[in-house]
Amino acid sequence: MFTNFPFFPPQASVQAAQVDSLYFFMLAVTAFFSLLIAGLIVGFAAKYRRRHEDDVGVAIHGSLALELLWTVIPFLITMVMFAWGAKVFFELYRAPAGAMEIYVIGKQWMWKVQHMDGQREINELHVPVGRPVKLIMGSEDVLHSFYIPAFRVKADVIPGRYNHMWFTASKAGTYHLFCAEYCGTKHSGMIGSVIAMEPAAFQAWLSGGAGSDSPIAAGAKLFSDLSCNTCHRQDNTQGRGPMLANVFGKQVELEGGGTVVADEAYLRESIVNPHAKVVAGFVPTMPTFQGMVSEEQLLQLVAYVRSLSMPAPAPVTPAREPGR
Amino acid sequence: MTAPGEAPKDDMETLNYLNNGHGLGSWLLTKDHKRIALLYLASITAFFFLGGLFAFMIRLELLTPRGDVMSSETYNKMFTMHGVVMVFFFLIPSIPAVLGNFLIPIMIGAKDLAFPRINLLSWYIYVLGGLFTLIAALSGGVDTGWTFYTPYSTAASNTHVITAATGVFITGFSSILTGLNFIVTIHRMRAPGMTWFRLPLFVWAHYATSLIMILGTPVIAITVLLVAAERALHLGIFDPALGGDPVLFQHLFWFYSHPAVYIMILPAMGVISEVVQAFTRKNVFGYSYIAFSSLAIAIIGFLVWGHHIFVAGQSVYAGLVFSILSFLVAIPSAVKVFNWTATIYKGSVKLDSPMLYAIGFIGLFTIGGLTGLFLAAVGLDIHVHDTYFIVAHFHYIMVGGAIMGYMAGLHYWWPKISGRLYSEGWAKLSAGLIFIGFNLTFFPQFILGYLGMPRRYHAYPDEFQVLNVASTLGASILSVGYVLPMIYFVWSIFRGEESPADPWGAQGLEWETPSPPPTENFHVTPIVTHGTHQYAPSKEVGIV
Numbered sequence: 001m002f003t004n005f006p007f008f009p010p011q012a013s014v015q016a017a018q019v020d021s022l023y024f025f026m027l028a029v030t031a032f033f034s035l036l037i038a039g040l041i042v043g044f045a046a047k048y049r050r051r052h053e054d055d056v057g058v059a060i061h062g063s064l065a066l067e068l069l070w071t072v073i074p075f076l077i078t079m080v081m082f083a084w085g086a087k088v089f090f091e092l093y094r095a096p097a098g099a100m101e102i103y104v105i106g107k108q109w110m111w112k113v114q115h116m117d118g119q120r121e122i123n124e125l126h127v128p129v130g131r132p133v134k135l136i137m138g139s140e141d142v143l144h145s146f147y148i149p150a151f152r153v154k155a156d157v158i159p160g161r162y163n164h165m166w167f168t169a170s171k172a173g174t175y176h177l178f179c180a181e182y183c184g185t186k187h188s189g190m191i192g193s194v195i196a197m198e199p200a201a202f203q204a205w206l207s208g209g210a211g212s213d214s215p216i217a218a219g220a221k222l223f224s225d226l227s228c229n230t231c232h233r234q235d236n237t238q239g240r241g242p243m244l245a246n247v248f249g250k251q252v253e254l255e256g257g258g259t260v261v262a263d264e265a266y267l268r269e270s271i272v273n274p275h276a277k278v279v280a281g282f283v284p285t286m287p288t289f290q291g292m293v294s295e296e297q298l299l300q301l302v303a304y305v306r307s308l309s310m311p312a313p314a315p316v317t318p319a320r321e322p323g324r
Numbered sequence: 325m326t327a328p329g330e331a332p333k334d335d336m337e338t339l340n341y342l343n344n345g346h347g348l349g350s351w352l353l354t355k356d357h358k359r360i361a362l363l364y365l366a367s368i369t370a371f372f373f374l375g376g377l378f379a380f381m382i383r384l385e386l387l388t389p390r391g392d393v394m395s396s397e398t399y400n401k402m403f404t405m406h407g408v409v410m411v412f413f414f415l416i417p418s419i420p421a422v423l424g425n426f427l428i429p430i431m432i433g434a435k436d437l438a439f440p441r442i443n444l445l446s447w448y449i450y451v452l453g454g455l456f457t458l459i460a461a462l463s464g465g466v467d468t469g470w471t472f473y474t475p476y477s478t479a480a481s482n483t484h485v486i487t488a489a490t491g492v493f494i495t496g497f498s499s500i501l502t503g504l505n506f507i508v509t510i511h512r513m514r515a516p517g518m519t520w521f522r523l524p525l526f527v528w529a530h531y532a533t534s535l536i537m538i539l540g541t542p543v544i545a546i547t548v549l550l551v552a553a554e555r556a557l558h559l560g561i562f563d564p565a566l567g568g569d570p571v572l573f574q575h576l577f578w579f580y581s582h583p584a585v586y587i588m589i590l591p592a593m594g595v596i597s598e599v600v601q602a603f604t605r606k607n608v609f610g611y612s613y614i615a616f617s618s619l620a621i622a623i624i625g626f627l628v629w630g631h632h633i634f635v636a637g638q639s640v641y642a643g644l645v646f647s648i649l650s651f652l653v654a655i656p657s658a659v660k661v662f663n664w665t666a667t668i669y670k671g672s673v674k675l676d677s678p679m680l681y682a683i684g685f686i687g688l689f690t691i692g693g694l695t696g697l698f699l700a701a702v703g704l705d706i707h708v709h710d711t712y713f714i715v716a717h718f719h720y721i722m723v724g725g726a727i728m729g730y731m732a733g734l735h736y737w738w739p740k741i742s743g744r745l746y747s748e749g750w751a752k753l754s755a756g757l758i759f760i761g762f763n764l765t766f767f768p769q770f771i772l773g774y775l776g777m778p779r780r781y782h783a784y785p786d787e788f789q790v791l792n793v794a795s796t797l798g799a800s801i802l803s804v805g806y807v808l809p810m811i812y813f814v815w816s817i818f819r820g821e822e823s824p825a826d827p828w829g830a831q832g833l834e835w836e837t838p839s840p841p842p843t844e845n846f847h848v849t850p851i852v853t854h855g856t857h858q859y860a861p862s863k864e865v866g867i868v
Contacts, residue, residue, distance in 0.1 A: 004786070004787050005788075005789070005791070006787055007771055008774070009774065019706075022701060022703060023704055026698055026701065030695070033690070034690055034694060037686070037690050040669075041668060041687070044671070048604070048668065048670055048672065050605075050672045053829075054829070055605065056605040056606070056672050056859035056860050057605045057606025057607075057670055057672045058606065059606070059858070059860035060609060060669075060670065061610075061611070062612075066610075066662075066666065067613050070658065070659060074655055075655055078697065079648075079651070081651065081697055081700075085702050085703045086644055086647065086702060086703070087703065088702075088703025088704065089643065089647075089702035089703040089706070090640070092703055093640055108480070141475075141479075142476040143476065143570060145635065145709075147776070149711075149775065150776075152707040153706065153707070154635050154707065154709060154710070155635055155706075156636040158570060158637060160565075178778045179778070180710040180711065180779075181473075182473065182476070182780045184400075184476060184481070185396045185400065187396075187400070187782070188391070188396070188781035188782040188783045189783070290565070
């Protein structure tokens with residue numbers, strides 16, 4: 001029962017090494033100050049212990065020089081920590097262009113994962129070593145948080161919007177996947193594994209097994225099943241809704257002034273709450289699709305609309321699957 | 325401090341606030357701040373042991389990796405009730421409502437607080453809020469966590485959220501009224517000669533705390549009201565399915581609940597400043613720096629709430645602003661620690677139990693504060709957010725800090741409050757047990773957190789077990805350490821030696837009036853000629 005008890009987590013991503021360096025720096029600085037304070041207090045308490053019942057201490061009222069010293073030095077040290085923490089944060093936040101994208105949906109109490117090629121997983125996430133992976137995450141019900149300790153990354157999964165995180169696995173292996181935001185009865189059961197594989201093994205895994213439609217293909221089918229294409233026409237004629245080709249990532253003028261960037265969040269909002277931000281020149285006639293499409297289907301629709309703005313007709317990860 | 329002349333030494337000596345009036349009515353309808361402090365003492369002690377019981381059930385469950393002592397539903401209710409009871413019904417009222425209530429009027433030479441009836445009202449409001457929480461607990465409990473995060477609390481949980489939220493809402497008013505009472509009292513009721521810079525640091529700390537109580541508490545009251553409204557009436561405020569924003573709740577909640585930590589820790593810092601001076605027989609080093617650092621903490625503390633939202637998709641720049649402000653709020657705390665340390669230098673140090681608790685406070689608060697820096701560094705917080713690292717950090721502040729400070733204060737002023745001396749040997753033993761038990765409980769949790777164990781987990785992977793067993797063992801020692809004072813304090817009331825007015829050879833107006841004090845605190849209003857804790861003849865000894 002007590003054979004395996006680590007005191008430090010595995011370091012299995014490029015990010016983990018950066019986070020750990022900062023951690024050890026802060027550990028060293030804070031340990032030094034803790035020991036300094038403890039040493040001074042214990043030392044003073046022993047040296048100046050009361051020897052006679054009516055002894056009193058020496059009247060010392062203070063020292064401006066010392067006050068400045070112990071204000072400025074901690075200030076400077078914390079600013080170094082701030083800058084270092086901010087640097088690590090920037091790197092954790094900004095996924096490089098061309099990162100492999102994977103969709104994740106959290107629901108009480110499981111993780112559903114869909115790869116761009118159509119592979120689906122539940123409570124498991126297979127990723128290749130050495131390649132940046134970006135997760136686009138949404139929730140079907142309450143807050144969750146996707147947490148891979150071995151990679152030192154975490155992001156809340158929030159209903160009603162998309163959150164992102166990214167990492168580059170650096171060491172093949174199987175690692176814990178936890179839900180870190182309390183989400184109800186079986187919160188501690190909302191766990192799984194992240195399996196980092198060498199690229200060749202990952203390719204083999206990706207092309208094996210029962211793949212289904214890719215999110216883009218599934219989104220295209222939904223787009224016509226839900227008759228989106230009657231208004232958002234795709235034959236270069238203007239319908240009742242705006243044309244969606246080459247819109248993703250661009251600034252859009254809104255009715256009533258203002259602009260918005262057409263990102264995943266805006267596309268999602270326009271499906272579930274179409275009257276919130278209407279494109280300039282259109283009347284709000286679109287019905288809401290809230291409750292008619294699941295979070296997964298929303299992600300598929302978003303993936304499809306996104307693909308309409310991609311230069312090549314191929315999906316995001318071209319030339320990886322000769323077999324399909 | 326000048327003694328109130330020669331107080332007439334006749335029957336007035338024997339009549340004090342404890343024997344001036346008998347029967348339940350004389351307590352439940354009292355307007356005496358000292359009796360109201362004791363009403364609070366009794367009620368928060370009950371809540372403390374209730375919250376402690378919940379904590380012990382949590383530690384019992386976590387002894388093994390599998391959830392085998394209780395069901396997940398029950399476990400989730402345990403940590404929720406532990407948090408709600410400890411935060412809102414013990415920690416927030418603890419030092420202000422008991423020690424502050426008892427001591428502030430005496431320390432400034434007043435007969436009572438400015439509004440004695442409001443003071444009694446605030447205790448009744450507290451009890452009413454507590455009753456709602458007990459009803460929520462007895463009728464099946466709440467499982468949202470003390471943080472009431474939406475949309476779980478408004479849309480998903482099927483437990484007694486509204487009852488518990490009502491309890492929190494009501495008890496907030498008790499806090500607001502206490503803060504208001506303190507501020508007016510400190511402004512208007514000081515004895516002749518008690519200038520602002522002669523005020524004991526305990527009073528300064530409570531002044532800063534009262535500002536937070538008045539400015540912050542209305543926000544939490546509105547926030548839990550909105551939760552109840554969304555839950556009951558389906559108003560779309562926080563639930564995205566109704567058009568709301570769940571992260572908005574986190575902003576509103578932490579706008580109060582982060583400063584609330586300072587409501588707990590600032591009064592404890594005030595206690596430590598008094599105890600360190602009394603047990604070194606030396607005036608504090610850097611009086612005005614300590615006084616103003618309390619105000620700095622109160623102000624900057626309102627601007628750091630966003631560090632609870634680093635992983636909730638907040639913008640990068642918001643994250644950076646909250647990060648730098650969170651680092652800044654650490655500086656005034658560091659200044660206090662350095663000043664206390666310098667106060668011990670060339671003091672006449674006696675390690676009686678209040679001083680042991682105070683030194684324990686400084687050590688544990690230092691660790692708690694320094695680990696806070698890890699969480700202010702955004703890049704590092706992302707990994708440890710919502711893990712046991714956080715749990716360990718805030719227990720070092722709230723238990724290692726606030727409760728150690730409360731214990732230091734209780735031991736220091738117990739002879740004044742009860743008029744009796746407790747057993748110093750037992751008190752030293754319990755201080756030692758609490759220090760050891762506390763560290764054994766919570767230090768392993770830092771390691772668990774960096775390993776990645778998330779908080780609020782009913783079951784966990786096997787490799788975390790050794791550290792969890794250590795933690796539960798520590799909690800067992802800690803609970804003995806907390807039960808002991810309960811026994812020897814009660815024992816002292818019946819069997820303890822009578823305390824003289826000043827059993828420690830300390831200074832301050834509270835030590836010039838008899839133990840226990842008369843109802844009107846002083847037979848003759850004192851006239852103040854200098855600050856507190858001036859033990860040595862006042863010769864300036866610079867060390868610049």
